[in-house]
Amino acid sequence: MKKIVLSVLVILLVLGYFSGTVSASNLYQVKVTPEVPGVDNLINNMDARWNILIDNSGGNLLISGDRIYIEFPSGFDLTYAKFVSLTPITASGISASGSGVVLSGNQIIIPVTSDQISLGSFRISIEGVHNPATPSGTYMVRVWTTTSTGITLDGPTYSNPFLVVSSSYGYNPPYYPPTYPYVSTVVITPQYVNLSVGASQLFTAQAYDSFGNPMYGVTYIWSVLPGSGNGTITSNGYFTLTSPGTVTIKCEVLGYGVVGYAYVNSYYPYPYPPYYPYYVNKVEITPVSVNMTPGNTRVFTAQAYDSYGYPLNVTNYVWTVTPVTAGTFYVSSDTKT
Structure with a gap:
């Protein structure tokens, strides 16, 4: 009889082990706050920064490879957001980096990179969140943790209710074009060049977003700045030097107001004048x-x-x-x- 009972117990333990069951519980606390109240919780803010305080006291320690899921309510867009940091507060040992972070719709998945030594609270900061276009009562974020194989550890648990407001402290949110991600910089190649009078040079431009990723499908407007009319440039960036001197070339990304510059100096007389942009x-x-x-x-x-x-x-x-x-x-x- 004892052998039968022990055999059944062993079988149950083995089944439990292979099924991946975990003693999961709700997270002790989840609290969401804007980095700058009255700014980062404004409607239509396309670059909002939010802090999520998570306390897993009484739950499961997180180890390297485990994942933290943060799901914002409908209306938020995290597609172009960016993980900033994970800062232990009362917890210890736990850390995460931007490597391996997954962003999709209103959800961010953050992999843990070092083992949590003690349970407690830690703060996750993310930026580049697109807030809803209109306030709609209170919002709550949903958070849960899993193993690397997707087995739920703790949660899902809802955060404290928080607001997205239409205005505060006299701050008016800036207007953003409806197409995103937004152009942050434009680089002209080459940036400096020497030419003889009558010679030509093709300039090219490349726009980048705020994360340094190249952007395509934008329109570039080429021009020669007033006062440096020693050459001409076509709509495709093809420049011809018409007289000795220096020329400042401007390239603007249409619809974004972002500009870049390049500089041309004539070979003769040389230098004419020195390269002041240096x-x-x-x-x-x-x-x-x-x-x-x-x-x-x-x-x-x-x-x-x-x-x-x-x-x-x-x-x-x-x-x-x-x-x-x-x-x-x-x-x-x-x-x-």
Whole structure:
């Protein structure tokens, strides 16, 4: 009789093991807040930043390869969002990176990259979220965790109710064209060239979105800036130098207001005049100021300009923090940040 009971127990344990059952429970807490209230929770904000606080106390420890699912309500679009960070608060050991993150519709899936040592809370920050076009009562985000094979660990659990507002603090959301992703920069090739009078050069342009991905299907408008009329350029970027001197070529992405510049100098007399675009006159940092709490991160961008106010393609920015104990910097894949 004892042998039969033990055999049945072993069979049940084996079945349980191979079926992948886990003692799942609701997450202790899920709380959603905008990074900047009155700005990141505005309707029509196409680059909103949201923080999701998750507390899995009493649940299952997450290990490398496990996944965190965050599902925003209908009306939010995370297709072009970006994972920013996972910051432990009362939990320890857990971390995640942007590698392997999956974005689709109103959902983001974040793979865990290091084992969670102790249960507790951690904060996930994402940016580039497209908020709904109209406020519709309160919203709640749904969160759950799974193993690498898709077995549910904890959840799904709904967050605290939060609002998307139409206006706040006198802030009016900017108008964005209906086509996205949005053009952030345009690069002209070549950017500097020497030509003899009567010679021609074909310039090409490439638009990029805010994540550095090339964009296609856009229209480029070529022109020669007033006051530098030493040449002509066609609608396809084919330039001809007509007299000695320098020429500034402008390329604008139609409908976006994003421009890029290239510069032409004549061989004779040489140089005529020197290449003034090489000299940096000022550097602008965006954003200029920002309110942050300990543990938060923020991306800053820099753009150098010459004495004529034209942007320069500078890549060797050096960042420092004063005082040195106030925070840390790291250079992202975009060499300007």
